Amino acid sequence: MNRLVFAVPFALAVLVLAFGYWGLSNGRDPSSIPSALISQPVPDFALEPIEGVDTPGLSTADLKGQGLTLVNVFASWCGPCRAEHPILTRIGREQDLRIVAINYKDQPAAAADWLEELGNPYALIGSDLSGRTGIEWGVTGVPETFIVSNDGIVLHRFPGPVVGDGQRRFQKALDAAKAAQ
Amino acid sequence: MRRLALILCLLLATPLVAVEPxxxxxxxxxxxxxREISAEVRCVVCQNEPIDSSNAGVARDLRLIIRERLVAGDTNQEVFDYLVARYGDFVLFNPPWRPSTYALWLGPFIILGLGFLAVIMALRGKSGxxxxxxxxxxxxxxxxxxEKDGS
Structure with a gap:
């Protein structure tokens, strides 16, 4: 009986500590927001092309029946977007993936210059001047990259730049998505 | 006197809000x-702040969307549902009562109860x-x- 009195709080303390450890390890980011869109069809939206850029705009219909597609949310004013741009470009080229983009709250001229300078790996780009489409996608900030299946289902949301460890985690999600196709 | 004035100023200061005119x-x-709704909605950028007092761009957009939907005739619940569909339960400061949140709502009381139980058991053991x-x-x-004491 006496032993139990000590064992119960001890066991509880171990449980709480183990939960804390689990919560903070494995690259789990306590501040990252789980996406509500996973396994859901892509939201309804239709975006015009960026003014002054030849790439056509992006809408919901463009994400169905087109194979596995990456949807990159970027802006020319966003530093990490610049960092991940060559990596995404390479992933698209080497893994033969279709990449489309949502240009989030950007000045059309600045976005055009940015694409001119860094290259344009995107098949389609929608210009989301108001940020409303970003909210439909549950975007919290740029950059964000979504993996969308051939059926237009959101398979993965990757917040933050696809660089370094992020690139490794993104590739893991991408491999899982490819295997599921 | 000056200190009193300062205290009064601080007490009378309006609470911090980011809602723009x-x-x-x-x-x-x-x-x-x-305002009621946006006080209950977590800003998805600065996560410990409600959108009502956040200066983040997304928070402003969400405040505007909430107002648009209210003008369009949505109930408060419909507005919350709209936000949850996009950002998940995470945006609610007040998590809903459902099987996945039972542990969250009941956990503290269970632990408190176990604590009381442990204290009671410890006290009983001692007096026994x-x-x-x-x-x-x-x-x-x-x-x-x-007897000696009593006499």
Whole structure:
């Protein structure tokens, strides 16, 4: 009986500590927001092309029946977007993936210059001047990259730049998505 | 006196809000509801702040969307549902009561209850030990002392 009195709080303390450890390890980011869109069809939206850029705009219909597609949310004013741009470009080229983009709250001229300078790996780009489409996608900030299946289902949301460890985690999600196709 | 004035100033200062004048609705009733809702919605950028007091761009967009939806005739619940569909339960400061949140809502009370239980058990164990540990001689001495004290 006496032993139990000590064992119960001890066991509880171990449980709480183990939960804390689990919560903070494995690259789990306590501040990252789980996406509500996973396994859901892509939201309804239709975006015009960026003014002054030849790439056509992006809408919901463009994400169905087109194979596995990456949807990159970027802006020319966003530093990490610049960092991940060559990596995404390479992933698209080497893994033969279709990449489309949502240009989030950007000045059309600045976005055009940015694409001119860094290259344009995107098949389609929608210009989301108001940020409303970003909210439909549950975007919290740029950059964000979504993996969308051939059926237009959101398979993965990757917040933050696809660089370094992020690139490794993104590739893991991408491999899982490819295997599921 | 000056200190008193300072304290009064601090006490009377309006609470910090980020709602900008151009966002405010003409209808005071709807505006009041919008404020109530946005106090309950977590900003997805600066996560410990409600969108009502956040200066983040997304927070402003969400405040505007809440007002648009209220003007369009949505109930408060419909507005919350709209936000949850896009950002998940995470945006609610007040998590809903459902199987996945039972542990969250009940956990503290269960732990508190276990704590009480442990305290009660510990106290019982102690008092039991005390009475059991008196030998007949000790008991006799105690009686004698008590009698002496009483007289």
């Amino acid at each position: 151009d966002e405010v609705l003409d209808d005071p009733v709807l505006e009041e509801r919008a 030990q005390l009475t059991a540990s008196l030998t007949p001689e000790e008991q006799a001495r105690l009686e004698a002392l008590r």
